[in-house]
Structures are given as C-alpha cells and as structure tokens.
Amino acid sequence: MAARYFAAFQRGTTPSRDRPFYDPHLPSYSSAVREKMHLQSSGRQWLIPMTASTRRIRLQSPNPGPRSRLARVGRRRGFVCRCVAFLAVVFSIAVIVLMLLGNEESHWTPPFRDTTLVFGRENLQRIWRWEIESGHYPSNGKIPEQIGFTSAILNPALPPAKAHTLISPFTPPPGPVTTITRGVGPRRAYLESQKQSVGAAYPPRPIPGSIADLDIILEQCNFSEGKYVRDCLEFLRVSAGLDNGRRFRRGSVDEWKYSFMEEDRLEEEISPRATQAAPILPVGPYPTGRQNSNAGLMKKRNVQWERPLELPPPEQPSVGSNRSTACDPENLRLFHMFWAGPFNEKPYVALLSFLFTQNLGLHLEPGQELNACRPQIWLWINPGPAAAVPNPSALTDMYDALKTNPWAAPFLHPRFKNVIKFRLWNTTEQLDSNLELRDEWRKMDTLFNSGGVTVSVPAENPAGSSSAILTKTGDMVHRLGSKSEATYDRLSVILSDMARFIVTHRYGGIYLDADTIFLRDWEELWGWKGAFAYRWSYHEDYNTAVLHLNKNSALGSFLFRTALKNGFDFHPVAVSKYLKEAHLENLLLRVPDALFDPAWLNTEGYQVERPTYPFFAGFADFFDTPEVQSAAPQVVGFEGFFRGAFSYHFHNFWWKPFDPARNWPDLGPKFAGGERAARAAANPHADPDDWSDKITDDKRDLDWATVLKRTFEAYIRGERPNMYGEWLRW
Template identity: 50%
Template sequence: MPPSIYFPQTNPSHAQRDRLYPFSNGNLPSAVNEKLHNRHFGPWVLTRTVPLPGSRKRRLRVCYPNTSRVHQFAVARFGQKKGTLVFGLLLLLCIVLILGGLFSGVRAVVRNDSTLVFRREELQRIWKWEIESGHYPSRREIPPQLLLNQEYNNPSLPPPQGSTARSPTSGVTSTNPMGPRRRYLNANNFTESIEYPPRPVPGSVADLDRIMDHCDFSQKKYVRDCHEFLRAGAGLDNTIRFRRAGSEEMSYIYVEEADNTTAPFVITPPDQPATTGTPLPELKLKAGVEWEAPLKLDAPDTYRPHYDLPNPPCDEDSPRIFHMFWAGPFTDKPYMAILSFLFTQNTGLHLPRGSIDDKVCRPQLWLWINPGSASSVPNQSITREMFDSLKSNPWSAPFLHPRFKDVVNFKLWNTTEQLDGIPEIKNDWAKLTSLFNSGGHKYNVPIPVAEGEEEEGMTATTTRARSKDEQRAGSQSASTYDKLSVIMSDIARFVLCHQYGGIYLDADTIFLRDWEELWGWKGAFAYRWSRLPRYNTAVLRLGKKSALGSFIFRTALKNDMDVHPFKLSVYAKQAMVDNLLLRLPDALFDPAWLNTEDYQLDRPAQPLFTTFLAFFDTPAPDNGSPASLGFSGFFRGAFSYHFHNYWWKPFDPARNWPDLGPRFIAGEKKARKEALASATLKAQLNTPPDVDTVTAFADRLEDDKRDLDWATVMKRTFESYMRGERPNMYGESLVW
C-alpha cells in the first residue's frame, strides 16, 4: 500500500513537498504540520559501545548528542530555513567550544605555572643545612629528583642496630643516621596516679613517623583510631585503660640516651658525582624572574640531645615559645586560648613562687597584638596605650598579674619593624604594591598620611588604610569578618617563627594536652587541610633563622608575597622540600574537620561535630554529653582543637564575663555590667530592664542554660582551675 500523503513515513524535503503538495507553496497543510511537529524523532542522547584495548569482553559505553533530533526540533520550532540556521549555529558553537577546550588544555601544559626560583644545587644545600642541624629526625625518603650524591650526616636519627657501613648510590634518598639511641616509653608503666594522667617525661620526643603510620588520612586512617593511639601512648587513658593486644605498638614517645652503643655508619664517598651520565630532571624557573642567588645561611645549628643541655634544659636554637596573633579589642577568644595554655602546659604554676625546677624547660605564650587597624603602624606611645587597654579590659587584665610573668607575654606587633627584621625580605618588601596577599586576595600597601591629617594613634610618618575593610579590626559577625587581619596573620606566623623560633597557633585554638613531646621533635611541621593534600598553617613549627624559612621568604617574595597555605603547598612541592615541612594529620590539631565535611561519619571522632558551630551550639540530642563527660571527653588524645573563626559567638552566653573569683572581682563586675546592658542577655536571663548594677544581680539556676554546650563547659572548666576549685588536667593546682 503506498504511503498516505497525509501521513508520510519520512520527513519530506523541499522537493518532496513540491511533488506531494503542488499547490501548497512550500507550506504543509495544518493537519500534516501538526503530525510532523508531534512526531518523535528519537532520543536526545545516543549511546554506542566501543571495545576497550586489550580486553575482548569489556566495552566502553560512549554517549553523544543526537544531531538529527536537535535539527528536527529546531525545524519544528523555527521553521525549515530558520531552524536549519539555528542548528548550524549551535553546531558551530559546539565545535568552537571543543577546539577552545583542547587549545586551553594544550596551553595549560605549555604555560609556565612554576613558582620555583632556586636551582637544584641550592635546594640540595637547603636539605643539607636542615639535616645537619638535626631538623630531620625522620626516615622518610628524600626526593630522588634532588640527585644527591652523598648521605648527609643526621645527628637526630639513630642508626639501625647492627649496621656498620654503606656506600651511597646515584640519587641518594636517605641520610646518614648518627644520633643517640632511642628508648621508647611504654605507657602501661605510667602508674603514678590513676586519677590524673602523667606529665610527659621532660625531654621526651614524639616520633612523628610512627604517628603518621597510625593517623595519616591519605592512608585511610581514622581520626578515632588515631586518638586512641595518641592517648594510649601518652598515658592519657589512665582512668579508662583496658587491655589491648600488642600494647607496645602504641608507643610513639621516646627519650634519647647517652649510652649509645650502636656504631654510626661509615660513609664511603663515591669516586665521581652520582649525576654523571644521568639525565637531570628539568627544574622549571618561574616566568619573568631570574634564578635566586645562593642563600646567606649561618652554620648549621648544633644538635644537642636533652641529656646534653644545661639546666634548665632549654635549647637556644629551639626556644619554647607559642606565638599567637590578635587584632582588635581583646575578647573571650584569646582569653580562652590563654586559659587552655595555663590548664595544660607545664608552666610551673603549681610550684611556690620563686621555686625553680631546673630539670624542665618551661614554655611561654607570646600574644602579639596589633592594636589598631590591621594595616596601620603604631606611634611611639602605642605600647603604653596597649598595656593601658589590656589593664582596663576584664578579659585581658588577669594575665597581667605578676604570677604570670614570663609565662604569658603581650607583645606589640609592628609590621614595618617585624618585616625589616627578616634579612631575606627587608630590602624588597616595601617595594611591593600589594603586601598583604593570601591566595590571590590582595590589599595594597598603606599610603602615607600627609601632615595635618593624622588619625588618633598615628603620626604623619605612619600610614592610613585605604579602605573600610582595612580600617576594621576584629570580627563581630560573619558579615563583618575582618579579612585583612586574617590575611595579615598569614605572613605574621612565618615572620614570628623565623625571627624568634617556636610554634605559631591561630587564636581560635584551645590546647588539649601538654606539647612536651612535640617540642622534642626538632623538625618543621604544619598540618593537613582536611581531605586535601595541602598545608594548613593554623599550627606552624619552623626553625629559628632556618634554611627552610629563608627559602619560604625568598620564594614568596618572587610570587607576590603570597603565603596562603595552598600557595605554600605549591612552593614546597615544586622545590621538593615538602618533606622538610611535615604535613601532619589534622587529627592532632583539628580533629573535627573531616567530620564537618562528611568524611569518616561511619566511625566519627568523639564528640561528633558535623559543623563547627556545634562546638558553640551543641545540638539538643548531643548536649547531654558536655556536662557529663567534661574536658576528658573532648577529643581525648588530640593536642589542640581549632574552632575555625566564630569570633562573634560567645563561649558562655549566659555568663559572658571572666569568672575567676575574688582575686579578679573588679574585672568581673565590669564585664557583668556590660553584659547585662545587652538586651539579648537580659531577655535570656529574665533580668528586669532596670537592673544597672552588678550587686543587684544574683546568680540563679533558672537563668543558666539547662544543657551546657561544649564551649561553655570548656570555659567553666578552665575558670574553675583559675579559682582554685580543681587542679589542671595533670592534677596540679595553681599556687598563687
């Protein structure tokens, strides 16, 4: 049967239309047009399978657009001529996009994205300096691309038992271990007290290689298991100890012993450089710059084990200083950081005033304060003004008490002075158009203030911020976040560690245990950016005036002074020095991070935080835990907790003042009065609006929050220690 002229089997062409409908002038009858418009021309996407190379049974399924369907849709929608034109334009656009993508990919390969400014010989020299200074107490492999032709002497790593001689080969990837013997401590022998965990042994060292074996996220290690390993090896599980098979495998803390019976390796120098006849891997120089001149390095540090140090056993090359940076008014956030430091670290506050224990090196906390806007430079009287402000602030005044002398130190941050103190950049940083740069977010160098235009706290020779963002100091909410102070702290941490030595921590950190064993490890470290294999420098250990620090400053200077952690990761990787700056698991310092990004929720760390806000506003199903578990139930085993900003969230909304007892009652009264002036707090506490004096206020249980959040429990725990109502986490009471 011939096809009907009203229901043709194929879509008619122009010639067919003229033949079938000689009197239509190219237009189909309306009924036929409707049928053609509603006709199904196949799916939008077609699939085809192609065989995989090397496999007879498996085939690859490939999806691609159905061009016929697209064309028919365009014709039905716009008509034959316009539809064909639209289809042609779409096809041309797709071709342009595909070719553009291919060209971009080729250009990305060809483009020089290198940040490297040092030759291979200089990178070898940096490694040599760090290893011989004892800053590499590790058996991790040295990148073979460095093409070392000898093993550098490593005074911080003991040789394996029974080894006597070894000759290096081409591309040496190890060091010559010639350090003292290590004796690992068995945590099951810590039986001094069942009520409180023991203080770390003075001079003990955490073997970060072993910690990496049990905690490295990239090796699919769980934060929960890492914390068990950390607390068991340090004896922090004293009250909940239970038998575990192979308890010696939990040991990661060691002491170095003077009676080293192991013979060091005898190195046989090669007859010729190991690189002879070996093609050198290319090192790509950053575009637009020249290779850096050799660094001006002092002689390597003299590595001195703990038993070889004087009394007290403090190493001048590795001072025990915790650095923090703060801008704006002093609040409960640095207050909590300092309280946690006093509650956990071995500061000697449990001993009578004036007594000296020369067997222990006491750590200090240096809080660096930028009192004005983040980019301003203080005048000559600003130091006195800073201390006057600290004395009048209830949150900071307690730490100016003579009892905390040489324990907590407030330091004035002066950008010009500090950057001029770094030889690697002192002659160049002022020439930059954008000094404050973090991950591409730049702030211009402040402009000079003309005569007669001085602002309060500034002189004509100082500077004025260029924008309102730069003038703001401190953060009152997420919408008024002080970005510049955060960016400024990115460079401050490197300046402070390089200039003075020590460990930098962000001020949104609380200490959870003694860091004695981390001080014993002389190498540099930061920690991992959650799931990403990049650095987070919220905790940063860097050697004083080290070769690695010099490398970082010179490299950053040639890369727009960008020291954002992501950029630092690129610098270190391209220069093959990333093993010198060990990237520790975030389980040690930021234990909630992976859970907040929906990782490891099948076996989460405890307590379980799916958001960082849960620390301040603990969800109702979980907020019975803080008060019942207390400090000991909060990420036990981790060294610290990073709550990631939230500067505007009070730790204790119902008692948003320092509660330190009669000794500091004046500051408490002042803070109480200021808190009661808040309408929000008045409504929360059912306080009459006419209450304007502290003496009229009485603490009532009904005004307190029934279920305390974790942040509140931590604050009140530290304050009870300061009031003398309980000892610190190691059973030591504060002696005034």
C-alpha cells in the same frame, strides 16, 4: 552492483535509487567492536581512526562530520586537511611533553601551568643539607630524587641503622642519585605506655625530654591510608597514659609506642670516621637526559634563579640527657599567637587552656625550681587596623588597654609573668628585621595577598618610607576585629598568615591561631626538632593554624624568598605549592589533622560512619551543641572532649560567645574588679550591689564551649586541679 552493496554493507549503509547511500533504521556493523563503540558513544564521534600512508600506523584524527565542508571536498584536499589536523595533534603533544620535562631554559609556560619555583638545584641541595646537619630532619622520609644527591648525608637526628644495613660513606650508592640519610645520632629508647599507681585519678605528664616520633604517628593516623581520627585519638591517649584507670584494651600495646628518649652516644659511636660526611658529587645526567644542573626543574616565568642563600653555620643539635631539663637559651620553647582588635573572650580562653595543660610549674611554690623546660606563650597584638602604622606611644597604649580590659588584666598578674607575655606587633619593624625581606618588601604592590586574591592598600607616602603601608579610608582596611560574620576582618587574617612565618623564623617556636584550645601537654612535640604544620582536611595541602619553624632556618629563608617572588602570598595553599614544586615537602612535615583539628574531617562529611567524640557536623556545634547531643558536655566534661588530641581548632566564629549566660571572666575574688566591670557591661540595667547568681538563670543544657571555659576558670579560682591533678599555688 553486488560489489557496491557489499562495500556499503561493510560501512553500515545500503544504497538507494534516490541517493548514493542511506542510513537504515536498523544499523548493521562490520564487527562487534564497532557496534560496542557506537552504543557507548553519545552522538557523533569526535575522533576517527586514520592510517598514515608512509607508515602503517593507525592514529586518531578529528572527525569532521558527514555534513562538514571537509566531507564535500575532493579526496586529495581532504587528505591534506587531515594531515594538518594530525600535525596539530602531534605539536600539542610535543608542547605538553616539553612542559613536563622543562628545564632552566623553559621560560615560556602557559599561565595555567606557571610555577612558583625560583631556586635552582644547587640551592635546594644546600637547604636540604643545612636542615639535616642542624638536626632538623628526625624523619625516615626519603629525600626526593629531584634534589639530586649522589651520596647519603649524615643525619645527627636519626639513630644509626642496624648492623646489617649500615652503609659506608665511601661506598658509591647504587644509582645516579640517593634518597636516604645516614643516621649518626643517639639511639632511641621507646617508652612503655605510662601508667599511674593504683587509685590515681589523673594522667601522668609526659617525661621531660621525651620525644614524639611523628613518623609512627603518621603511620597510625594518615587519612590517605584510610586511618580514622577516632582510632588515631585512641592510639594517642593509650600511649600517653591519658586513659589511666579507664582502659578497656587487653593485651600488649607495644606497637602503639610513639614516645622515646634519646640515649647518650657512646664514645665509639662518635669516631671521626663515623661523622665524616661523604662529599656531594656533581649531579650527572638527570631524567631529562640533558647535562644541565637544573634539568627537570620548572622555573617561574620572567624571573631569574635566586642567588645562593646566605645561611648561618648549621646548628649543633643537643642530644640525650642534655635536653631533658634545661632550656636552650637560644631556642626557647615559645608558643606564638596573633591578635587584632579589642582583647575579648577568645584569646582569654586560649590563654586559660595554656595554663590548664602545659607544664609551667604553677603547682610549685613561687621560687621552687621546675625540673623541666618551661614553655612561654607570646601573644602578639596588632593595636590598630592591619594596614595601619602604630603610633609612637603604641606600646604604652597597649599595656594601658590591657590593664583596663577585664578579659586581659588577669594575665598581667605577677604569677604569670614568666609564662605569658604580650608583644606589640609592628609590621614595618618585623619586615625590616627579616634579612630575606628587608631590602625588597617596600617594592611590593601590596602586602595583603591571600591565595592569589589581593587587597589593594594604596600608600599615602611614596613607597620606600617606613609608612608605606598607611592606607586611605575604606571599610575593609579600617576594620579592627571580626564582630560578626558580615564584618569579617579579612585584612587581619591575611596579615596573620604572614606574621606566623615571621615570628617563628625570627624567634623560633610554634605558632597557633588564636581560635585554638590546648587539650594536653606538648612536651613530646617540643622534642621533635623538625618543622611541621598539619594537613588541610582531606586535601594534600598544609594548614598553618599550627606551625613549627626553627629559628633562622634554611627552610624559612626559602619560604620568604619564594613568597617575595610570588606576590607575597603566605596562604597555606600557596605555601603548599611552594614546597611541592621545590621538592621540600618532607622538610615541613604534614602532620595528620587529628592531632590539632580532630573535628575537621567530620565537618567536611568524611568518616561520619565512624565519627570521633564528640561528633560535630559543623564547627558551630562547638558553640551551639545540637539538642540531641546536649547532655554530653556536662556529663563527660573536658576529659571527654577529643581525648588524645593536642589541641582543638574551632575555625573562627569570633562573634560567638563561649558562655552567653555568663559572658564575663569568672575567676574568683582575686580578679573581682574585672569581673564586676564585665558584668556591668554585659547587664547595664542590673544593680551592681544586688548581683545574685541563680541556677535558673543559666542555660539548661550547657554547650561544649561553655563547659570548657568554666573548667579552665574553676582551675584559676582554686576549685579544681588542672588536667594532670596539679593545684595552682599563688
């Protein structure tokens, strides 16, 4: 009996006469560890220790509980059940391991683990090599090990390494794969922070041909490294000289230099031996240990690996002084925007900000040569609902509508003909011009898929005809423009997700959403030849509201073929998934959102302890500035609005007017006819012959949106210079 009491005591129980064991009010424990486990647990433990009889190993097994059927069966049957449970756990672990180490034979993948990858390793290597050899990889970022290069690739966009770190192309790398590129490009001369002469009231423009080192910018502005947007903007404006005459920092700012010029390469630096590329050896055993060229890559279910991409010869990158003034006719500096619905004040302000900030030569006499590469902006207009096919006279109709629209007509003035161009968007024509899509896009169930949410648009004619995207009647598919939050034109937004990739791949250049305002010259960004988008707030995803792709690039071909096999989804999060699973993220550099979307982190509740200026708790604050902050816009004006950022993205709000009190274009006598028509539409009961603006009719505290619109308009009226002190000459 004593032995029975002692054994029961060790199990935390004591016997009674009525039942073999009972639970005492004060439990006892055989060790402090058991006591701690009991106190930290809530209710019954789901796993209990189990010892395998064949091997002295302690494993965790599901706990059947004291009242379960398993507890009432005999000892032998209980042991068998526990063995079955143990084998089930082992099988589950094995399945997970196989998923993580999947290869090209791993066609079975649970839906929650399905991938988007359709390119094998050989294709991924060809994409990386093409982009690097074309000069599209000016970054020191490493190539992922999963790509499987066994020797360094020569990189014409990076300068040679220092003498003590040079790597011979004939020296085998230390290991089965290499993640570096070998710079054989021009050397970089980093520029001192630009300063104006004493008494200058405006900042200097970037030096033509200067290039922003986005690697350095990422170091200073990376949210993942705890960098603040406020500090990033100071770093950007100090290095660019935007704070001329207003700088308070004392001491050297050499470590804040991010802009450089390329120096012409010397003859000895371009010897045949220096430019000879090392061959790529066959990929050996990969982390999985299998002799398999695609080992470690998890292919999308029920699809075949893509055939080898048909790529043009790699580009020959221009370097040094050759790129400072002249534009490459094959790679013009093109900004793209997309617009659906009637032209209103949103694209109007975007285009005004373009004229106010970019180096367009509008301060020169007509015919005088500009000593820089002049950018253009192409505004792509979808004339009807997103799912409709344009009629044969769509182009003529588009220009007729622009001429009679007071918001659009000013940009048809001959002074702007070389810098602002309107383009008709035709979905069918654009898709047919795309080599990667033209043979297969008509087979898609729908062209409208965003983030996995599809909008079914049934065709009136059989698939395969040029009118396959015509739609039946329906509120969403016939919506044209976002006139309110409740009538958001979702279909046009989805179409623009696709359009940005098509136009940048076909023509090259940088796409921007139409709810973007330029805040400074983009000369230095044009110098960076790599592709980029910016970070989605605090997430490790892209936002393609700003997107730079090179013309007919291997990266663009990859994105189109991958999207085609994944529901034709061009949502930024889907694109992030495509690139991540293919190990191509470094080819589309994820730039900090501080450069293009400086308010985003604050609106998400981040960095509010040290916010940037101005501080927006929500994007609506741009249009309706909170009363406690409403003195700032008129006092600091454009010069105090996110100074240092390249642009501001106000995230939709298409239905909010920039200037409710003066909701018409206010551009002076040259455009008086359009202003008169817009005034009449805004105030139909007013006498057009007795318009007299009174300051008392204006809003007492002007919002940020109003101040920016009126600043840009004053430049067109000739009442002030642009942000660089240049006056518009007609």
